[in-house]
Amino acid sequence: EPEVTQTPSHQVTQMGQEVILRCVPISNHLYFYWYRQILGQKVEFLVSFYNNEISEKSEIFDDQFSVERPDGSNFTLKIRSTKLEDSAMYFCASSEEWGQGAHEQYFGPGTRLTVT
Amino acid sequence: SQQGEEDPQALSIQEGENATMNCSYKTSINNLQWYRQNSGRGLVHLILIRSNEREKHSGRLRVTLDTSKKSSSLLITASRAADTASYFCATVYQTGANNLFFGTGTRLTVIP
Numbered sequence: 001e002p003e004v005t006q007t008p009s010h011q012v013t014q015m016g017q018e019v020i021l022r023c024v025p026i027s028n029h030l031y032f033y034w035y036r037q038i039l040g041q042k043v044e045f046l047v048s049f050y051n052n053e054i055s056e057k058s059e060i061f062d063d064q065f066s067v068e069r070p071d072g073s074n075f076t077l078k079i080r081s082t083k084l085e086d087s088a089m090y091f092c093a094s095s096e097e098w099g100q101g102a103h104e105q106y107f108g109p110g111t112r113l114t115v116t
Numbered sequence: 117s118q119q120g121e122e123d124p125q126a127l128s129i130q131e132g133e134n135a136t137m138n139c140s141y142k143t144s145i146n147n148l149q150w151y152r153q154n155s156g157r158g159l160v161h162l163i164l165i166r167s168n169e170r171e172k173h174s175g176r177l178r179v180t181l182d183t184s185k186k187s188s189s190l191l192i193t194a195s196r197a198a199d200t201a202s203y204f205c206a207t208v209y210q211t212g213a214n215n216l217f218f219g220t221g222t223r224l225t226v227i228p
Contacts, residue, residue, distance in 0.1 A: 108158055
C-alpha cells in the first residue's frame, strides 16, 4: 500500500542552524501538508501546498519556514534559523484532492526535530 | 477555535470491552476525521465522516456525528491490546480549505 515517507526520522541541530526535513508524498496525490506536534501537545497545521505554491499557512509558519517541491517526488520543509521552541515532531501529509469534497490526508511517520 | 476537544483524556479498559471516545468542536465543519497514533509514531487515518452523514462504520469502528450538538463519537467494539494508542479527532472547517484541526486526543489503554 502506498505510504508517505519522511527523512530523517530524528534530526538534532543546534540553535540558529538551518534544517531541511524531507518528505515523499504518495505518488498520485496533489496536495501536500506539514504539521507539527510539540511533545504532549496537539498536532498543529503549518502549511498546505498545491501546484507549486502555498495554499494555506498558519500563524506558526513565519518567515523562518519555507516549503519546496524541488522535483516530482520530494516535498521539503526548511527552517532557516532554528529556535529551541521548534523542537517537535514534524509530520508530512498528502491527499488526492481538495476543497468541498472530503478527502483523507495520509500522514508520514514524522521527523523528530531536537534543537539544542 | 475550530479545534476538536476529546474526552475522556485517558481511558483504560479490559480486552474485549467496548471503548467510546467523544469529540466536540466549535464551528461548522465540512467533515470530521479520526486518527490513531501509537506512541511516538505517525498518525494513521481511521475514518472520515462528512457533515451530511450521521453514522459510519469500518470494521470494529463506528463513528457518529451530531452537527446540532457539534459532537462526534468513536466506538471501538471488542477491543484488543493492539488498539492501545492515542485517538484524535480532526475537523475540516467549512471554508474550502482542507487544513485539519486536531483535538487533544484520548489515550486508550486496553489491558490484556
